[in-house]
Amino acid sequence: MSDHESRREIDAPLRADIRTLGNALGEAIQRYGGPEVFNTVEGLRQRCKRLRECTERQVDATPEEQARIEAEIRRLDEEITDLVNGCSLERAIDVIRAFTIYFHLVNTAEQYHRIRRRRAHELSEQSTPQRGSLSALIDFFKQNNLSAEAVQQLLNEMSIDLVFTAHPTEATRRSLITKSSQIAHLLEIQDQQKTMTPREHSRWQQQLEGTIDLLWRTDAVRRVRPQPIDEVKMGIYYLDEILFDALPDLYSEFEELLQQSYPGVTVPSFLRLGSWIGGDQDGNPYVSATTMHTALRLQREHIIEQYRTSIEKLAAEFSQSLSYVRITPELQQSLDYDAQCMPDYDHELGPQTALEPYRRKLSFIWKRLGATLDRHNGNVAYQTAEELHRDLLLVRDSLRENGEEALTRGRLGRLLRQVELFGFYFVALDVRQHSERHARALAELLQVTGLCEQDYSQLEEAERLRILEMLLRDPRILTRPGLQLSEDTWHILRTFQGVKQARDEYGKRVITCYIISMSHSLSDLLEVQFFCKEAGIDDLPIVPLFETIDDLHACTQILEQAFTHPNYRAYLRNCQDQQQVMLGYSDSSKDGGILTSGWELYEAQLRLTELGKRHQIGITMFHGRGGAIGRGGGPIYEAILGQPPGTIHGRLRITEQGEMLSFKYGLYEIAIRNMELVIAGVARSSIPDEHIIETQVHPRATEEWRNTMQLLSANAHKRYRDLIYNDPSFLSFFEQATPILEIGWLNIGSRPARRTRGNTIEDLRAIPWVFSWMQSRYVLPSWYGVGGALEEFIGQQPESLGLLQQMYRQWPFFRAFLDNLQMTLSKADMHIAQHYASLVKDPALRDRISHTIQEEYERTRSLVCQIVGGKELLDTAPVLQQSIKRRNPYVDPMSYFQVALLRRLRELGGPLMLDREAEATASTEEKERMRLTYAVLLTINGVAAGLRNTG
Structure with missing residues (x-):
C-alpha cells in the first residue's frame, strides 16, 4: 500500500465524520435559513472548490494550459463575486453563519480524529510509540541506557509551567465551545458503539441534530466586550472541566509507564499550571489588585468545591468496616481529634459511620473543607492545603499498612496529586506591568515626598541607579496614607500591597512572579525591587521581559549588571539564586520580522545560559509564545527540541495564549496529549550529553x-x-x-488593541497586528x-x-x-x-x-x-497539508463576503455598535451600519475559525 493510500485509509473515519456533520448542518440550514440560503452556500462552496482546483493545476501547466486556467479562474472569480454581491444583507449573514458553523464542526471532527488516532496507536502492535509520547520518552531513556538514578535525578530537577493568558480571549464564545465538546462526545459514542440498535441510533441522531440546531441559533459574536472577570471565569472553565482531572491523570500514566521499565522511580509534580488571567495589568486599565483578589477568590471557591465533590465520592466508596479492617494509630488519633473539634457533626454522622473509619475520616475532611470555603476560623477550617494533604496521607498510609494498596492508586491517589498541584488557589497567578508605569509612579512618589527635585522619569540611567540604590538602602517606608498621589501611582502601590496580601493569605506560591514588560535597563528591575520593599516583600521573583530586537541584544548586558549589583544580588539570594527571563516572541517578531526574531531569541538564550553559569545563578527561560506563527506559535514538541542545546536544563515556562485554549485544552485527551508533548520535549532536551548515545540527539x-x-x-x-x-x-x-480598524469591535478581550493612543504600527499590539494580516x-x-x-x-x-x-x-x-x-x-x-x-x-x-x-x-x-x-x-507534512486544503474552499467565501461588506461599511462611515436603548431610536442609515458591522464581525469570526488562528 502506498503512503497516499495508507493516509487515505487512516483519514477515512475523519472524512466520514465530516460528511455526517456536514449533512446534519445542511438540513439545519434548510430548516432555518431556507432553500435560498442553502443554494447560495452550495453555489459558493462548489465554485470556490473549483477555483482552488484550478490554482493547483497551475503548478504543472504548460503555457497554453496556463492561459486556459487563468481564464477559468477569472470566470469563477467573477461568478463568486456576483453571488456575494447579489445577496441581501440578511441572507449574507445566514450564509456566513453557515460556513462559520461548518468550521466549528470540522475543527471538532479533526480534534476528535487526533484522539482516535492516539487510541489506535496505543492499541496497535506497532513497536514504535507515537512521536512525543511518554512511551517514546521512556524508550529513549532505555535506548541511551539511562539508569534509574539518572532518570530520577532528571525528573527531580524538572520544573515546567504552562501559563494561561487572556490575550486574545478565545474568539469563539464559550457557548459554542461547550457545544463543540458535546459533538466530540457524540462522535466518540458513535466510534465505541459500532453496532447501535435502531433506537439507539435514532436517539444519537436526534442529539446531534439538536446540538447543531442550537449552534445555528447561538450568536457567534459577543455583543458586549468581556471584562477581566469574564476572562477569569473562562480560564476556570478549562480548569474545572478538563485540567482538574487531566493533569493528575497524566502523572498517573507516566508513573505506570515508568514502573514497567524503572521500578521505584517516582514522578514529582514538576508540571504545573499558571495564569496571567486577573494578574496581567500591562496595557489593561481594567485589571487591578482588586481583580487579582477576585480571581483568586473565585479560583479558591472552585477548587475547594472540586475537592468536596471528590471527597464525597470517596466517602461513598470507602465503606470498610472495623469488623474487617484495622487502621493505624495515627489515623485513629486524627479521628479522635476531629470528633473533639466537631462534636455536633460527629453525632450527626451516627453510630454506623463510627464503625466505618475511612468513611468517617473523609466525612470530617468534607466538613472541614466546607468551613474553609466559608472562611470559618477555629480548629475546623483548614488553614493551608498542606493540612488537607496530611489528612489524606493518613488515609492512604493506613490503607497501605493494611494491604489495600490498590485503593490508594485510584481516586484517592488522584486527589492527593490534585491537592499537591492546585492547593487552595487552583492556579498560581503571575503579575505583569509595563516598565514605564513603574518609572512614572516612582517619579511622582519622589516628587511628593520631596526626595528628588528633578523628574526621575527624565533622568539618565546612571542617575536613576544612584537614586534607587539610596532608596533600597533606606529602611524607611515612603508610602503612607494621606499622600497626594495620582490614581495611576496608587494603582501601582495597591498592586504590590495586593501581592503581599495574597501571599500572606494563600501562601507564597500563589503569586509566581512579577513580570516587567518592555524591560530596557537595570533600573527597570530595581524599581520593582523598591516597590516590593515598600510592600514588605523580599522574595518575589522579578522577571524582565525582553521584547524588541534591541532588548534581546542587550538582555545579557542588563542581567550582567543586575547579577553584580549588590542590592539585586542580595534579593536574588532570597529567591534561591534563581532568575527567570521572559523572551517576547510576539513583539520581537513584529519589531524585526519572523526570521530575525527567531534567530535573536536563539542567540539570546545561549548568552543567558552562559551568563547564569558564570554567576552561578539558575536561569529559567520563560517563552512568551503566541498562537499564530507570527507570534512564536507552532508545534510545541518540535519547538522545544529546536531550542539551543544546554539552555533548558529541565526548567521551562511557556505561555498558553487564550486563543489556543479550546484547541489545546478543550477536550480531555487532547489536553493530555499537549501536556505530554511538553514533558517529552523538555525531558529529552535536558538529558546531559554524557548520557546520550546518539550523537545527533542534541545537535549543536x-x-x-x-x-x-x-x-x-x-x-x-x-x-x-x-x-x-x-x-x-x-x-x-x-x-x-x-480589517485592523474593525477588529477592535470584535470584543475578543478586555485589553485595548494599542498600548497608547498613538496611531503608529509601533503603538499597535502584536496580536491585532498578526490577526488582521491573517484575516x-x-x-x-x-x-x-x-x-x-x-x-x-x-x-x-x-x-x-x-x-x-x-x-x-x-x-x-x-x-x-x-x-x-x-x-x-x-x-x-x-x-x-x-x-x-x-x-x-x-x-x-x-x-x-x-x-x-x-x-x-x-x-x-x-x-x-x-x-x-x-x-x-x-x-x-501530508496530514497538515490535507487539513489546510480541506478548509480553504470553505474559508474563501467568507473572505469574499468580508471584502464586500468592508467596502459597504466604510463607505457609510465605518463600524457602529449601539446598545439596545440607542438602537431603538437609531436612523435607517445607523441601523444599516450596525447590521453591516455585525456581518463583518461574523466574517472575522468565521475566517478565524477556518484558519484556526486569531492573533
Whole structure:
C-alpha cells in the first residue's frame, strides 16, 4: 500500500465524520435559513472548490494550459463575486453563519480524529510509540541506557509551567465551545458503539441534530466586550472541566509507564499550571489588585468545591468496616481529634459511620473543607492545603499498612496529586506591568515626598541607579496614607500591597512572579525591587521581559549588571539564586520580522545560559509564545527540541495564549496529549550529553550554520523594516487592506488593541497586528523578508542551497523554523489577498505595495520548497497539508463576503455598535451600519475559525 493510500485509509473515519456533520448542518440550514440560503452556500462552496482546483493545476501547466486556467479562474472569480454581491444583507449573514458553523464542526471532527488516532496507536502492535509520547520518552531513556538514578535525578530537577493568558480571549464564545465538546462526545459514542440498535441510533441522531440546531441559533459574536472577570471565569472553565482531572491523570500514566521499565522511580509534580488571567495589568486599565483578589477568590471557591465533590465520592466508596479492617494509630488519633473539634457533626454522622473509619475520616475532611470555603476560623477550617494533604496521607498510609494498596492508586491517589498541584488557589497567578508605569509612579512618589527635585522619569540611567540604590538602602517606608498621589501611582502601590496580601493569605506560591514588560535597563528591575520593599516583600521573583530586537541584544548586558549589583544580588539570594527571563516572541517578531526574531531569541538564550553559569545563578527561560506563527506559535514538541542545546536544563515556562485554549485544552485527551508533548520535549532536551548515545540527539549549530543565520537574519531584518517601518505609505495600505480598524469591535478581550493612543504600527499590539494580516490572507508577519534573504544568500554561492538543505536535515532549530514557514505560507493566499488590496483607494499605492508583497511571497514559497524538498508546500507534512486544503474552499467565501461588506461599511462611515436603548431610536442609515458591522464581525469570526488562528 502506498503512503497516499495508507493516509487515505487512516483519514477515512475523519472524512466520514465530516460528511455526517456536514449533512446534519445542511438540513439545519434548510430548516432555518431556507432553500435560498442553502443554494447560495452550495453555489459558493462548489465554485470556490473549483477555483482552488484550478490554482493547483497551475503548478504543472504548460503555457497554453496556463492561459486556459487563468481564464477559468477569472470566470469563477467573477461568478463568486456576483453571488456575494447579489445577496441581501440578511441572507449574507445566514450564509456566513453557515460556513462559520461548518468550521466549528470540522475543527471538532479533526480534534476528535487526533484522539482516535492516539487510541489506535496505543492499541496497535506497532513497536514504535507515537512521536512525543511518554512511551517514546521512556524508550529513549532505555535506548541511551539511562539508569534509574539518572532518570530520577532528571525528573527531580524538572520544573515546567504552562501559563494561561487572556490575550486574545478565545474568539469563539464559550457557548459554542461547550457545544463543540458535546459533538466530540457524540462522535466518540458513535466510534465505541459500532453496532447501535435502531433506537439507539435514532436517539444519537436526534442529539446531534439538536446540538447543531442550537449552534445555528447561538450568536457567534459577543455583543458586549468581556471584562477581566469574564476572562477569569473562562480560564476556570478549562480548569474545572478538563485540567482538574487531566493533569493528575497524566502523572498517573507516566508513573505506570515508568514502573514497567524503572521500578521505584517516582514522578514529582514538576508540571504545573499558571495564569496571567486577573494578574496581567500591562496595557489593561481594567485589571487591578482588586481583580487579582477576585480571581483568586473565585479560583479558591472552585477548587475547594472540586475537592468536596471528590471527597464525597470517596466517602461513598470507602465503606470498610472495623469488623474487617484495622487502621493505624495515627489515623485513629486524627479521628479522635476531629470528633473533639466537631462534636455536633460527629453525632450527626451516627453510630454506623463510627464503625466505618475511612468513611468517617473523609466525612470530617468534607466538613472541614466546607468551613474553609466559608472562611470559618477555629480548629475546623483548614488553614493551608498542606493540612488537607496530611489528612489524606493518613488515609492512604493506613490503607497501605493494611494491604489495600490498590485503593490508594485510584481516586484517592488522584486527589492527593490534585491537592499537591492546585492547593487552595487552583492556579498560581503571575503579575505583569509595563516598565514605564513603574518609572512614572516612582517619579511622582519622589516628587511628593520631596526626595528628588528633578523628574526621575527624565533622568539618565546612571542617575536613576544612584537614586534607587539610596532608596533600597533606606529602611524607611515612603508610602503612607494621606499622600497626594495620582490614581495611576496608587494603582501601582495597591498592586504590590495586593501581592503581599495574597501571599500572606494563600501562601507564597500563589503569586509566581512579577513580570516587567518592555524591560530596557537595570533600573527597570530595581524599581520593582523598591516597590516590593515598600510592600514588605523580599522574595518575589522579578522577571524582565525582553521584547524588541534591541532588548534581546542587550538582555545579557542588563542581567550582567543586575547579577553584580549588590542590592539585586542580595534579593536574588532570597529567591534561591534563581532568575527567570521572559523572551517576547510576539513583539520581537513584529519589531524585526519572523526570521530575525527567531534567530535573536536563539542567540539570546545561549548568552543567558552562559551568563547564569558564570554567576552561578539558575536561569529559567520563560517563552512568551503566541498562537499564530507570527507570534512564536507552532508545534510545541518540535519547538522545544529546536531550542539551543544546554539552555533548558529541565526548567521551562511557556505561555498558553487564550486563543489556543479550546484547541489545546478543550477536550480531555487532547489536553493530555499537549501536556505530554511538553514533558517529552523538555525531558529529552535536558538529558546531559554524557548520557546520550546518539550523537545527533542534541545537535549543536556549527560555526558555518550560525554565520549563515546571522547573514540571513540581517538581510531579512532590513527587508522587513524597509517595508513595514521605513515606507511612510505602508500604514495607509495596512489600514485599508486589512480589517485592523474593525477588529477592535470584535470584543475578543478586555485589553485595548494599542498600548497608547498613538496611531503608529509601533503603538499597535502584536496580536491585532498578526490577526488582521491573517484575516486578509496575506499572513505577512509570518514570512515577509525571508524569501529575499534566502534568494540573495543562494545567489552569492551556488553551493549555498546545499548548505541550507543540510541545515534543514540536521538542525532542529532550522527545521522547526522552515516547517512553521511552510504552514503559514500554506494559509496565505495571494489571490484572495488581492481582493483585500482592492479596498486601498490610491491605485498607485495599492499596486506598488501589493506587487512587492506578492513577489516576496512567490520567492519565499519557491525557495522553501527547494530547501525542504517537495513540489508543494507541506509535502513533508501530508496530514497538515490535507487539513489546510480541506478548509480553504470553505474559508474563501467568507473572505469574499468580508471584502464586500468592508467596502459597504466604510463607505457609510465605518463600524457602529449601539446598545439596545440607542438602537431603538437609531436612523435607517445607523441601523444599516450596525447590521453591516455585525456581518463583518461574523466574517472575522468565521475566517478565524477556518484558519484556526486569531492573533
